[in-house]
Amino acid sequence: MAVLATAILAAPSSAWALGFGAEVGRVQARSGPVGNSRGVFGRLSLLGPLDLQLDVAKTEYSDLERRDTRYGAGLRLEPFHLGKWLPALIAGLGVLDIDTPAWQGQLGYRELGLGLVYELNKHVRLELDLRQGRQDVLVQSKNQAPVPEMVLPADGSGQEYRSGSLGLSIDF
Numbered sequence: 253m254a255v256l257a258t259a260i261l262a263a264p265s266s267a268w269a270l271g272f273g274a275e276v277g278r279v280q281a282r283s284g285p286v287g288n289s290r291g292v293f294g295r296l297s298l299l300g301p302l303d304l305q306l307d308v309a310k311t312e313y314s315d316l317e318r319r320d321t322r323y324g325a326g327l328r329l330e331p332f333h334l335g336k337w338l339p340a341l342i343a344g345l346g347v348l349d350i351d352t353p354a355w356q357g358q359l360g361y362r363e364l365g366l367g368l369v370y371e372l373n374k375h376v377r378l379e380l381d382l383r384q385g386r387q388d389v390l391v392q393s394k395n396q397a398p399v400p401e402m403v404l405p406a407d408g409s410g411q412e413y414r415s416g417s418l419g420l421s422i423d424f
Contacts, residue, residue, distance in 0.1 A: 269297035270424045273379070277417030279311050279320075284411065287313040291322065295421070303328040305344070321349040324361070330369065340367035342381055347390065359387040363415075379419040387411045 272294050280286045291309025298304055305328050311320040326344025342365040347358050363385030370378045388411075 269295070269303075271295040271303075271377075271421045273377075273419045273421030275307075275309070275379070275417045275419030277415055279413060279415040282412040282414075285313040285315050285318070287311040287318075287320070289322070289415070289417070293419070293421075295328065295423075301330045301332075303330070305342075307346075316352065318350065318352045320351075322361075323347050323349075326363075328367070336371045338369040338371065340369055340379075340381065341365075342367055342383060344383075344385075348387060358390040359411075360390040361385050361387045361413075365415075375423050377421045377423065379421060380417070381419075382414070382416045384414050385412070387413060 272292070274292050275290070277289045278286060279289055289309045289311040291307055293305055293307035295303045295305045305326050307322070307324050307326075309322040309324075311322065312318075324344050324346030326342060326346075329341045330338045331341070332339070343363070344365075345360070345362045348361055350357055350359060363383045365381050365383030367379060367381035369380075372378060
């Protein structure tokens with residue numbers, strides 16, 4: 253939240269919109285578990301159709317005793333309107349705090365995605381997005397066993413994932 257407040261204060265005078273929202277979704281590792289996520293996000297318009305988006309989300313995997321907390325930032329481009337519909341391009345990166353009984357640490361992630369927004373009215377939007385990304389180990393707690401396969405593949409090459417979410421946002 254402090255980062256969002258700083259971004260708002262440092263925003264150029266051309267910034268015309270500030271938005272907040274909530275989202276629910278699914279995350280699936282390429283060769284692993286599927287999790288349910290829920291989160292909140294804030295968005296600040298930078299230049300025309302380009303927005304800075306900050307998000308915090310929690311993901312729980314029902315088959316595993318694993319919970320992830322996601323802290324991310326990204327750029328969102330909504331290049332044109334098709335009536336009430338707006339296609340979007342998304343690029344983001346951030347950190348996942350992983351908590352399992354056998355391993356705790358942080359993964360870095362980077363992702364690209366496509367979205368589709370429907371403007372219910374001037375201020376309320378329904379947003380759908382699909383993303384493809386990759387996770388890699390950033391920090392591992394000391395004196396811990398190697399990263400288990402439920403977090404990353406055994407070869408340590410990183411884990412590809414895809415996600416989808418549905419959100420509702422309010423723009424000011």
